[in-house]
Amino acid sequence: MIWADRLQRIDNRILYVTLAVAVAIPVFVRVRMPIPPTIETLGAYEAVENVPPGKLVMVQSTWDAGTIGECEGQCHAVIEHLMRRGQPFVIWTSNPASPPFYNRIIEAAARRHGRVYGRDWVDFGYKVPGGALAFGVQSMARDFPGYMKSDVRGTPVTQIPALRHVRNATDFALIVTIGYNPIGEFIQFVQSVYGTKVVFGIAAINSTTTYSYIDSKQIVGMLVGARGGAEYEMLVKRPGRGVQIIMAQSFGHLLIIVLVVVANVSALAQRRLSRGAQA
Amino acid sequence: MTGWLPHPVSPFSYQGLTIWLGAVATLAIFSFLFRENRAYRFAEHTLLGLGIGFGVATTITDIIIPKWWNPLTEGWGQGHWGMVALALTELLLGLLWYGLYHRRTVWLSRIVMGLSIGAGAGLAFKAEINDKLPQIIASFKSPYVPAAEATAFNNPVSNTVFVVVMLAVLSYFFFSVEQRHPVLRTSSRIGRVFLMLTFGVFFSNAIMTRMSVFIERVWFLLTQWLRMGA
Structure with missing residues (x-):
C-alpha cells in the first residue's frame, strides 16, 4: 500500500529533474544509434538531389529561437546539401526573428564549400508578414522580381547574377519551407498552379495531418521535427543539431515509457490493495 | 564540449x-x-x-x-502619379480601420472590413479547392494494385487499411440518421477507435516537439554556458 501510494504521489519537480538528467546523458557519454531515413525524409533528400544543375531552389524559413530544437537540424541539412551540390537558392522569411538563425547556418556552409553570395545564394530577409502569406505568396509566384524588388543588401533582383532570368514560380525547381507550421499557401497557390515541387520541414506536432499531402503528391517530401533533421543530416553525412537532439530524445522517451508503466502498475496495485482492505 | x-x-x-x-x-x-x-x-x-x-x-x-x-x-x-495615387489609396483604406474607435465613424471601418472579408473569402475558396480536392481524389484507392506498380504509399495492404479507416471514420461523423442499424453502429464504433489512435499519434508528436525544445535548452546550458561534456 505504502509503495503504491508513494509512487502515485511523486513530486512533479522530481520528474522534471529526472527528465533533465536523462536527456543530458548524451552530453557526457558518446552514444551512437542507427538513424535510418523514413520515406518522407528520403523524398525530401531525393527532391534536392534531383534538381537539375543550375536550376533555382526557394527556401522559406520561419523558425527562430523557440523552434531551434525542431528545425535547426532540418535547415542545417538542407543548406548543407544545396551548398555541397552548388545549387543556387534564394531564402526569405515571414518571421522577422528568423534571419539571424538561418544566416548563421548559411554563412558556415558557404565558408566550408567556398560559395559566394549573389551567385550561389540570395537572401531576401523578411518579405511577407505571416498574416499576409496568401497575398504575398501569390504575388511572388506570379512576378518574383516585381514583388521581391531587392535583396537584403538593397541590390535589385534584376542585377543579381543568380536571378537574372527569374520571372515567376516556374523558374524554381523546388520550394523547401522550414518552420513550426506547414506553409499551406505554397500548395494552394504555387504547387497547384505552377507545378513547382514542394517539401515541408515542420515541427513533429504539426506533422500528423500533413502526411495526407504526401499521399496526394502535393508535396514530394517532408522533414518531421528533429527526427527529420537527424535523418537528413545522416543522409548528407554531416551530423549536427538534429542528431544531437534525437539521441537525447531517445533517453527522454525511454524515461517517459518507464514512468508510464510504473504509474499504471502502482495505480493498479493501489486499487487492488484498497479493494482488499474494504473486503 | x-x-x-x-x-x-x-x-x-x-x-x-x-x-x-x-x-x-x-x-x-x-x-x-x-x-x-x-x-x-x-x-x-x-x-x-x-x-x-x-x-x-x-x-x-x-x-x-x-x-x-x-x-x-x-x-x-x-x-509617376499612378504610384502616388495607389500609395495614397492604400493609406486611406488603412486609416479607415481606425474608424472602429468612434461611434460616429464606425461605418467607415465597415467599408474596409467588407473589402477584407470579400478578399479573404475569395482566397479561402480558391485555397480550399486547391488544397483539399487533390486529397479527395487521392482517397479513391483500389485495394488491388499490380505488384509492378506497388509503392510505399500505394500497395494492397495500405490501400485496404486506408479505405476501411476512411469509411469507418466517415460513418462516425454521419449524423443524418440515428445510428441504430448494426452495420452503421459497428462501423461508427470502429471509427471512434481509429480516431482515438489518431489522437494518440497527435499527443505523442506533441511530446516529441516539446521534448526537442526542452533538450535544446538543457544542452545549451550544459555545453555552451557551463562548457561541460565528453
Missing part, C-alpha cells in the same frame, strides 16, 4: 555576454516549474516586450518602408 566539470564561459566578451543572458533567461523561465516567481514574471514580460518591439520595428523597416513609403516617395519624385 571541453570537460566534465562546469567552467562557465566568461561574460566579458560579446559572445560570452549573449550566452550568459540566454542562460539567465532560460533558468528564469524554467524556474516556473518549481513555482510561480518574480524571476519568471520578469523573463516572461521581457520576452513579450522584446518580441512585440522587434516585430513592430521590422514591420516598419522591412515591409512598410519598401512596400509603401519608397514607392510613394519615388513616385512623387519622378512624377
Whole structure:
C-alpha cells in the first residue's frame, strides 16, 4: 500500500529533474544509434538531389529561437546539401526573428564549400508578414522580381547574377519551407498552379495531418521535427543539431515509457490493495 | 564540449555576454516549474516586450518602408502619379480601420472590413479547392494494385487499411440518421477507435516537439554556458 501510494504521489519537480538528467546523458557519454531515413525524409533528400544543375531552389524559413530544437537540424541539412551540390537558392522569411538563425547556418556552409553570395545564394530577409502569406505568396509566384524588388543588401533582383532570368514560380525547381507550421499557401497557390515541387520541414506536432499531402503528391517530401533533421543530416553525412537532439530524445522517451508503466502498475496495485482492505 | 566539470564561459566578451543572458533567461523561465516567481514574471514580460518591439520595428523597416513609403516617395519624385495615387489609396483604406474607435465613424471601418472579408473569402475558396480536392481524389484507392506498380504509399495492404479507416471514420461523423442499424453502429464504433489512435499519434508528436525544445535548452546550458561534456 505504502509503495503504491508513494509512487502515485511523486513530486512533479522530481520528474522534471529526472527528465533533465536523462536527456543530458548524451552530453557526457558518446552514444551512437542507427538513424535510418523514413520515406518522407528520403523524398525530401531525393527532391534536392534531383534538381537539375543550375536550376533555382526557394527556401522559406520561419523558425527562430523557440523552434531551434525542431528545425535547426532540418535547415542545417538542407543548406548543407544545396551548398555541397552548388545549387543556387534564394531564402526569405515571414518571421522577422528568423534571419539571424538561418544566416548563421548559411554563412558556415558557404565558408566550408567556398560559395559566394549573389551567385550561389540570395537572401531576401523578411518579405511577407505571416498574416499576409496568401497575398504575398501569390504575388511572388506570379512576378518574383516585381514583388521581391531587392535583396537584403538593397541590390535589385534584376542585377543579381543568380536571378537574372527569374520571372515567376516556374523558374524554381523546388520550394523547401522550414518552420513550426506547414506553409499551406505554397500548395494552394504555387504547387497547384505552377507545378513547382514542394517539401515541408515542420515541427513533429504539426506533422500528423500533413502526411495526407504526401499521399496526394502535393508535396514530394517532408522533414518531421528533429527526427527529420537527424535523418537528413545522416543522409548528407554531416551530423549536427538534429542528431544531437534525437539521441537525447531517445533517453527522454525511454524515461517517459518507464514512468508510464510504473504509474499504471502502482495505480493498479493501489486499487487492488484498497479493494482488499474494504473486503 | 571541453570537460566534465562546469567552467562557465566568461561574460566579458560579446559572445560570452549573449550566452550568459540566454542562460539567465532560460533558468528564469524554467524556474516556473518549481513555482510561480518574480524571476519568471520578469523573463516572461521581457520576452513579450522584446518580441512585440522587434516585430513592430521590422514591420516598419522591412515591409512598410519598401512596400509603401519608397514607392510613394519615388513616385512623387519622378512624377509617376499612378504610384502616388495607389500609395495614397492604400493609406486611406488603412486609416479607415481606425474608424472602429468612434461611434460616429464606425461605418467607415465597415467599408474596409467588407473589402477584407470579400478578399479573404475569395482566397479561402480558391485555397480550399486547391488544397483539399487533390486529397479527395487521392482517397479513391483500389485495394488491388499490380505488384509492378506497388509503392510505399500505394500497395494492397495500405490501400485496404486506408479505405476501411476512411469509411469507418466517415460513418462516425454521419449524423443524418440515428445510428441504430448494426452495420452503421459497428462501423461508427470502429471509427471512434481509429480516431482515438489518431489522437494518440497527435499527443505523442506533441511530446516529441516539446521534448526537442526542452533538450535544446538543457544542452545549451550544459555545453555552451557551463562548457561541460565528453
